[in-house]
Amino acid sequence: MKPRPYQSKALDSIWDSLQYNLNTLLVAACSAGKTLMFSLIAKRLLTENRHYNITILMDREVLVRQTYDKLLAVAPELALNIGIACASVSSNKDHEKPVTVASRQTLSNMLDKCIAPQLLIIDEAHLMSTPKIGKYSPDQYGVIINRFRQGNPNMRLLGVTATPYRLVDGYMYGERNSPNCRPYFDSVCHEITVKELTELGYLAALTGYTAIPADLSNELSRVSITGGEYNTGELSSVMTAGKHITSAVQVWQDHASDRKKTIAFCVTVDHAEKLAEAFNDEGIHATAIHSKLTPLENLSRMEALKNGEYKVFCSVAKLTTGMDVPDIDCIIMARPTKSAALYKQILGRGQRIAPNKNDCLVLDLVGNNRELGTDLDNLNVTYKMRTDVKGNPIAKICPECFKEVHVAIKICIHCGYAFAPPDDTESDTPGMESVDYGTLPPMEWDVESMFVETHTSKSSKKELLKIRLEVYNDNSLNPHKTVYIWMCFEDDGYNGYAVMRGAERWAEMTGENSLPVADRYYPKSAAEAESAKERINKPDRVLVDNSGKYANVIKIIYDSVEVPF
Numbered sequence: 001m002k003p004r005p006y007q008s009k010a011l012d013s014i015w016d017s018l019q020y021n022l023n024t025l026l027v028a029a030c031s032a033g034k035t036l037m038f039s040l041i042a043k044r045l046l047t048e049n050r051h052y053n054i055t056i057l058m059d060r061e062v063l064v065r066q067t068y069d070k071l072l073a074v075a076p077e078l079a080l081n082i083g084i085a086c087a088s089v090s091s092n093k094d095h096e097k098p099v100t101v102a103s104r105q106t107l108s109n110m111l112d113k114c115i116a117p118q119l120l121i122i123d124e125a126h127l128m129s130t131p132k133i134g135k136y137s138p139d140q141y142g143v144i145i146n147r148f149r150q151g152n153p154n155m156r157l158l159g160v161t162a163t164p165y166r167l168v169d170g171y172m173y174g175e176r177n178s179p180n181c182r183p184y185f186d187s188v189c190h191e192i193t194v195k196e197l198t199e200l201g202y203l204a205a206l207t208g209y210t211a212i213p214a215d216l217s218n219e220l221s222r223v224s225i226t227g228g229e230y231n232t233g234e235l236s237s238v239m240t241a242g243k244h245i246t247s248a249v250q251v252w253q254d255h256a257s258d259r260k261k262t263i264a265f266c267v268t269v270d271h272a273e274k275l276a277e278a279f280n281d282e283g284i285h286a287t288a289i290h291s292k293l294t295p296l297e298n299l300s301r302m303e304a305l306k307n308g309e310y311k312v313f314c315s316v317a318k319l320t321t322g323m324d325v326p327d328i329d330c331i332i333m334a335r336p337t338k339s340a341a342l343y344k345q346i347l348g349r350g351q352r353i354a355p356n357k358n359d360c361l362v363l364d365l366v367g368n369n370r371e372l373g374t375d376l377d378n379l380n381v382t383y384k385m386r387t388d389v390k391g392n393p394i395a396k397i398c399p400e401c402f403k404e405v406h407v408a409i410k411i412c413i414h415c416g417y418a419f420a421p422p423d424d425t426e427s428d429t430p431g432m433e434s435v436d437y438g439t440l441p442p443m444e445w446d447v448e449s450m451f452v453e454t455h456t457s458k459s460s461k462k463e464l465l466k467i468r469l470e471v472y473n474d475n476s477l478n479p480h481k482t483v484y485i486w487m488c489f490e491d492d493g494y495n496g497y498a499v500m501r502g503a504e505r506w507a508e509m510t511g512e513n514s515l516p517v518a519d520r521y522y523p524k525s526a527a528e529a530e531s532a533k534e535r536i537n538k539p540d541r542v543l544v545d546n547s548g549k550y551a552n553v554i555k556i557i558y559d560s561v562e563v564p565f
Contacts (some may be wrong), residue, residue: 001074006192006200007037014041018156025125025159025185028192029376031203034160035070038121041158043075045119046098053117054174055100057107057144058337059124067123068101085110108140112387116151120144125159126341130169130181134495145184151447159185162348163341167228170383175406178384194351194376203351204329206437208362208375210369211251213243217367220336229338236268239335243279244365248334250310251363253282256330259361261305262312264332265346272314275334279312286312326352329360336366340379343372347437362437374437377404410497418501442545442554445471445481452533454526455486462491463526465502467509469553471542481508483544485509493527506558510535 003011010026014037017024028034040363042054049537056071058064064086072081083094085102093106095114102109107114122128128141138146159172170177173185197203216238225235238244247420248264256262266272272288279286287310289301305313306325312332331350337343350360373379385395395404398412398419405412448470455466467485487502489492494502503522506529507513512520523529543555 001036002209003040004033004035005031005204006196010190010192011037011040015044017189018158021186021189022154023154023159023185023545024189024390025161025164025187026190027164027188028160028162028190029194029197029203029351030162030345031352032162032192032197034123034162035067036074038123038158038160039067039071039074042071042099043078044117046075046078046081049118052117052119053098053100054119054121055102055107055114055148056088056121057102057123057141058101061086061103063123064089064103065102071099071101104140104144108143108460109499111144111147113163114148116148117132118152118154119156119158120148121158121160123160125161126163126166126172128159128165128172130172130177130183133180133182133468157184163344164188165340165381167339167341168383170381173407174380192452198351202353204353204357205359206347206350206362207359208364208369208437209251209255210364210367211247212365212367213247216244216336225338230336232268235336236271239267239366240271241275244334245275248275248332248363248365249278249282249284251365252279252284252330252332256332256361256363259311259330260326261308261328262330262332263328263349264312264314264334266316267335269316271334272316276312276314279314284312285310286314288314288316289309290316317521325349327354327357328352331360331362333362333364333366333368337368338371338382340372340381343368344376344379347376369437376437418442418497442543443473443475444485444541444543444557445473446541447539448472448480450536450538452530452536454530460493464488464494465526467536469539471544481551483542483553485553487526487529489523489525489529491528506536509537509539511537 004006010028014024014026018041026034028035028037031319037166038056039158042056045052047053056067058067060124064084068082068084072079078099081098083097083100084090085093085095085100087093087106088103093110094100095102095107095110100114100117109502129139131138131142145157161172164173165171168178172183173187174183174195177183194203198205219238220230220235223238224231225468246396252262264272264275265274269288269292271289272290276286276288287301287304289298289305293301301313304310308327328350331346333346347362356419371380380397384398392407394407396407396409397403398405398417403414405414412419451468453466453468455465456463465487467487469483469485471481471483472479485505488498489502490499503520504513506522507515507520510521521532521535523532537558539556539559542553543557545552545554
């Protein structure tokens with residue numbers, strides 16, 4: 001099997017890294033062909049070093065089967081040199097061949113019989129817990145790595161994942177993680193992004209809508225957080241309420257009834273069963289897929305999924321990884337999550353390409369895109385920030401590119417984002433809003449009205465000027481919305497870039513930007529600015545970027561004159 005050009009480039013990077021580094025991490029978007037790539041690495045290593053041993057570690061039996069089949073396709077000459085150590089796949093736990101494809105559960109119980117390999121490959125590496133300083137009990141992955149390293153201190157570890165981060169811990173490499181974490185990996189040796197694969201035509205584009213019930217935020221605020229994620233039982237009680245079940249069916253009927261195959265991701269078995277029942281009550285052929293089905297029922301429903309025998313499949317985590325059904329063209333996000341990894345894995349189920357499939361429609365009913373982002377290569381990964389000896393944070397996260405920067409930085413060194421005063425406003429939840437997943441352009445809105453007032457920040461207690469714009473776009477399913485422009489002033493305690501940026505905006509909106517800087521009037525405080533608000537001209541239109549947590553005005557337009565923000 002010949003690798004694609006982007007795969008060849010990644011293979012060269014991996015091979016070079018393995019020569020010098022004990023730990024190597026490949027980050028590759030869903031559908032990048034990770035199994036093919038590490039199979040080719042295994043083939044090359046054994047071709048050049050006939051006496052080496054390789055162990056490929058999987059989380060689940062379905063991945064063990066898939067990897068074994070891929071290895072045979074990539075290197076049929078190794079057919080007699082590949083063993084399987086997975087109790088649910090083969091009763092003969094064969095660990096003495098040059099290549100062992102194993103489940104972590106089976107291998108961790110037979111380590112005393114195993115020889116430490118020269119290369120340990122871990123698929124879905126984000127499932128590994130991150131080593132910690134102090135009292136720490138390693139998981140099964142950690143036990144295997146530690147035992148193998150005792151037997152072979154020079155063993156190479158190759159991790160492969162689409163989502164290199166974990167709840168609470170943060171990134172599984174480098175220092176962008178919680179203070180007590182010491183990841184296995186120092187850095188990423190190569191990354192294949194969602195954007196790259198989409199532009200090359202190897203991934204289907206995502207498009208979508210979000211519709212969040214007005215009271216859902218309040219309901220979620222009462223759900224406890226366990227290990228960084230919503231408590232499953234409490235969350236299920238919220239999402240199985242009749243109004244959320246009914247709204248999911250209604251939104252699908254309004255926006256996705258022409259889609260061929262829909263996966264709805266649910267919280268619990270009860271949630272999945274109730275949602276499937278609600279679809280069937282409306283005459284929409286649906287079924288649930290979850291871990292409580294018998295093996296025969298599970299096999300039957302998975303085959304029904306592949307064959308398209310139902311319109312809607314309601315799943316509980318079962319379809320997030322290792323699933324090879326490329327023609328899914330609609331995803332219902334019916335479960336809130338704090339996990340960027342789970343969120344990206346869910347969306348990845350709809351990005352496979354298939355004949356007659358143009359894109360995948362995402363119906364986000366819970367606001368995951370707002371909390372975690374829409375740029376799948378730069379999701380909002382949260383973790384406890386590192387602090388200095390006094391306990392003060394030494395870094396912060398850029399809300400635009402989600403990269404970590406020093407706490408004193410005012411302009412992000414990665415993307416150029418200008419850190420502005422916090423937006424403390426709270427607005428009513430909108431009805432349906434279109435969602436752009438990473439690559440679609442901002443939207444232009446007509447400005448219907450403008451209101452100017454002084455606002456006091458809840459966090460800093462400083463005053464700043466708030467310009468509220470009521471805008472309209474009849475091409476949006478929610479044609480009316482509110483956006484804000486903020487300005488900071490020196491006498492209110494602001495300085496540096498924040499004041500300079502405010503002066504630029506004031507000049508642009510008062511028309512004084514054509515005057516020499518020395519001749520321009522700029523208020524000293526928000527109160528003074530509000531008293532002079534008649535100077536501010538209402539824009540005719542604004543260009544709004546909705547990809548972040550808050551709508552961001554990036555350009556104002558006066559008649560034929562466009563003013564970039």
